[in-house]
Amino acid sequence: MHESIFDQSSIEKDNAAREATLRRDYETLGERLDRAGVAIDEIKQKVAAFTVAIPSWGVGTGGTRFARFPGVGEPRDIFDKLEDCAVINQLTQATPSVSLHIPWDKANPNRLRETADRLGLGFDAMNSNTFSDAQGQAHSYKFGSLSHTDAATRRQAVEHNIECIEIGKAIGSKALTVWIGDGSNFPGQAHFTRQFERYLEAMKEVYKALPDDWRIFTEHKMYEPAFYSTVVQDWGTNYLISKELGDKAYCLVDLGHHAPNVNIEMIVARLIQFGKLGGFHFNDSKYGDDDLDTGAIDPYRLFLVFNELVDAELNLPDFHPAHMLDQSHNVTDPIESLMVSAAEVLRAYTSALLVDRKALDGYQQANDALMATLSLKTAFRTDVEPILAMVRLEKGGAIDPVGAYRASGYRQKVAEIRPAVAGGSGGIV
Ligand code: LRH
Ligand code: MN
Ligand code: MN
Numbered sequence: 001m002h003e004s005i006f007d008q009s010s011i012e013k014d015n016a017a018r019e020a021t022l023r024r025d026y027e028t029l030g031e032r033l034d035r036a037g038v039a040i041d042e043i044k045q046k047v048a049a050f051t052v053a054i055p056s057w058g059v060g061t062g063g064t065r066f067a068r069f070p071g072v073g074e075p076r077d078i079f080d081k082l083e084d085c086a087v088i089n090q091l092t093q094a095t096p097s098v099s100l101h102i103p104w105d106k107a108n109p110n111r112l113r114e115t116a117d118r119l120g121l122g123f124d125a126m127n128s129n130t131f132s133d134a135q136g137q138a139h140s141y142k143f144g145s146l147s148h149t150d151a152a153t154r155r156q157a158v159e160h161n162i163e164c165i166e167i168g169k170a171i172g173s174k175a176l177t178v179w180i181g182d183g184s185n186f187p188g189q190a191h192f193t194r195q196f197e198r199y200l201e202a203m204k205e206v207y208k209a210l211p212d213d214w215r216i217f218t219e220h221k222m223y224e225p226a227f228y229s230t231v232v233q234d235w236g237t238n239y240l241i242s243k244e245l246g247d248k249a250y251c252l253v254d255l256g257h258h259a260p261n262v263n264i265e266m267i268v269a270r271l272i273q274f275g276k277l278g279g280f281h282f283n284d285s286k287y288g289d290d291d292l293d294t295g296a297i298d299p300y301r302l303f304l305v306f307n308e309l310v311d312a313e314l315n316l317p318d319f320h321p322a323h324m325l326d327q328s329h330n331v332t333d334p335i336e337s338l339m340v341s342a343a344e345v346l347r348a349y350t351s352a353l354l355v356d357r358k359a360l361d362g363y364q365q366a367n368d369a370l371m372a373t374l375s376l377k378t379a380f381r382t383d384v385e386p387i388l389a390m391v392r393l394e395k396g397g398a399i400d401p402v403g404a405y406r407a408s409g410y411r412q413k414v415a416e417i418r419p420a421v422a423g424g425s426g427g428i429v
Contacts, residue, residue, distance in 0.1 A: 002120030006087045007408060008396075014404035015393060022399055025386040032382075036356070040387065043353050048391045052282065052345045053097045053124035053324040056105050058338055059084040062291065062328025069423050071333060073415035078105040079115055080418060084335055086119035091405055093397035094342045097124040099324050100173075102164045103134045109170035116171070124175070125217060125279070125322060126168040130157040131181035131225065144182040144190075146206075147199035147231050154202045161206040169211065175278075175322060176210065177252055178203070179219035183226025183233070192229065199231050200244050207245045216249050217278040217322065218242065221257035224289055234258075235267045242276045250278025254326055255294075255305070256285040265304040272312045272319075279322025280305075282345055291328035293337050295344030302344065303380050306352035314357070333411060339401040343388055350387055354379040 030040040059081045061070045075081040082098060089095045098121055100112075116123060130145030138156060143149070145157035157180075165176055182199065184190040203218070210216055220238040223230055232238055235251060242249040251271050258264055271277035284290070284297040295302050312319050323345060329337045356375055363372035389399045398404035 003118050004086075004090060005083045005119065006090045006405075006410060008090070010408040011091065011396075011398045011404050014407055015399050018389075018399040018403075019393065022386060022389050022393065026390050029383070029386045033354070038354060043350060044387050044391055046353060047346060047350050047387055048395060050346055050349055051094055051096055051323070052342050053099050053322070054085045054088055054095045054338055054342075055099045055101070055127075055281075055324060055326050056081045056085070057101050058325060058327050058329065059088075059334045061334060062330055063424075064328075064330060067423065069330070070421040071411070072420060073411045073413075073418050074421045076418050078107050078112070080414075081105070082112075082115050082119055082121060083414075086121055087405070087410060088335055088338050088342070089121065090396075091392075091398045091401040092339050092342050093392050093395035094346055095338070096120070097122040099124040099127060099177075100167075100171075101127040101129055102160075102167060103129060106167075109167055113171045123168070123171045123173040124324060125177045126164045126173050126175070127177045127179070128161045128164040130160055131179070141181075144195070144231075145180050146178075146202040147180070147182045147195045149198070154198060158202050158205045162209040165206075165209050165211070165214070168214075174213060175215045175217060176206070177217040177219060178206070179221065179252075179254075180231060181225045183223070183230035184228050185226060186228055190229065195231055196237070200241065203241065203245060207249065210248055212248075214248060215278060215322075216245065217252035218245075218249065219252040219254055219257070219281065221254065221289065222259060235271065239271065239274070239276055242278075249276075251276050252278045252281065252322075254281035254283070254289075255302075256281075256283045256289040256291055256326075260285075260287060264301065265308050268305055268308045272308065272316070277312075277321050279324065281324055281326030282341065283325065283327045291326065293327055293329075293332070293344070294325060294341035295348065299344065299348070300380060302348040303351050304376070306348040307355060307376060310349070310352040310355065311357065335411070336402050336405060339405065343401070346388055346391075347384055350384040351379050351382060354382055354384070 033040045056078060059075055075084055085098045130141050133140050139153040146154060148154050207216060218232060218238055218241045220232045220234050222233055238251040242251050255264060282294040284292040284294055286297050325338060325341050327341060360372055360375045393399050
């Protein structure tokens with residue numbers, strides 16, 4: 001048995017007031033799905049097995065380039081962060097692992113592992129950081145890291161990634177995610193081809209240090225912090241990287257890293273088709289890498305991504321992409337945002353499970369565009385909340401995670417031991 005940071009009896013108390021209504025709603029939805037030939041309990045079983053990882057950096061208030069307005073009870077260090085992650089998992093029963101970012105979360109690996117074990121958590125992919133300078137490092141990443149013109153700077157970035165692998169090995173992680181900010185701000189500043197060659201050469205060094213049972217994920221992003229060109233700017237470059245590196249290399253799709261009108265679900269389909277989809281950073285975006293809560297802006301797009309994933313899950317024998325949230329919370333309590341976002345990921349998955357795939361295939365074969373799209377809409381419009389809530393209840397979580405969390409006063413309680421953090425200006429002023 002692991003330690004509960006959050007008072008389980010307050011979850012039970014909150015559930016008691018909601019359980020009878022939930023059971024009625026579940027039964028009603030079950031009847032409706034049954035008429036369409038879908039067994040609700042089978043869907044529930046699949047949803048119960050689905051999880052999404054929490055980014056350690058998501059449980060603090062993120063801030064923007066302009067300012068940061070911390071809330072009360074902000075986690076002081078990675079160990080407070082792990083406790084907040086445990087609360088999210090206890091209430092949602094959907095987020096048993098945490099993704100660490102090094103050096104932000106650097107701490108004694110034994111203590112990290114012990115704390116996670118005690119809280120019933122595991123560790124998802126490790127994230128390296130060569131997009132900012134760590135204190136005391138010999139060479140600056142101002143003009144790049146893995147693709148820098150200077151060999152010593154590239155070597156330092158390679159060593160850092162290898163260190164992330166070493167820490168990950170000690171705490172039971174099985175993947176490394178590499179995102180770099182390398183690029184250029186002015187036409188002519190960098191030689192596109194040579195810069196990419198240097199990146200590939202450095203990544204091959206990192207790849208060599210990867211244990212056999214690990215995967216390496218490379219994450220593309222259109223722009224920012226480099227505003228003219230970025231080395232790993234899109235899924236095409238990302239695909240080339242994964243092919244150059246080898247079988248343990250896969251592409252990671254962060255939903256916010258594309259131009260506003262890009263067809264992300266189609267990128268997902270292509271990467272699946274060629275065996276190179278590694279996983280996701282879920283968030284939502286309206287303009288750029290906004291890091292808004294998952295499903296906050298365009299839940300239909302999220303559903304369409306999951307439509308591709310469920311199709312693949314049914315057709316491919318060994319399909320296990322990594323699922324992680326990657327968000328920045330500026331105006332909400334991060335715990336609440338992450339709980340709601342995890343539920344949005346599960347909702348998209350659940351709705352996608354409801355698509356009548358046989359009918360859809362028939363409509364596609366017959367070029368019946370209207371009925372094909374309606375078959376997706378029918379699934380998307382079905383309110384699957386009773387399934388999500390029943391899964392949480394049966395696993396010991398909260399029917400209404402935000403309601404139970406607010407009723408408990410967790411944030412106020414931790415604020416008594418976690419000192420207030422001063423706000424601050426962001427990076428640009
Ligand atoms: C880059 C990114 C990447 C980083 C994280 C903090 O925008 O999405 O995944 O590791 O943000
Ligand atoms: Mn990301
Ligand atoms: Mn991002």
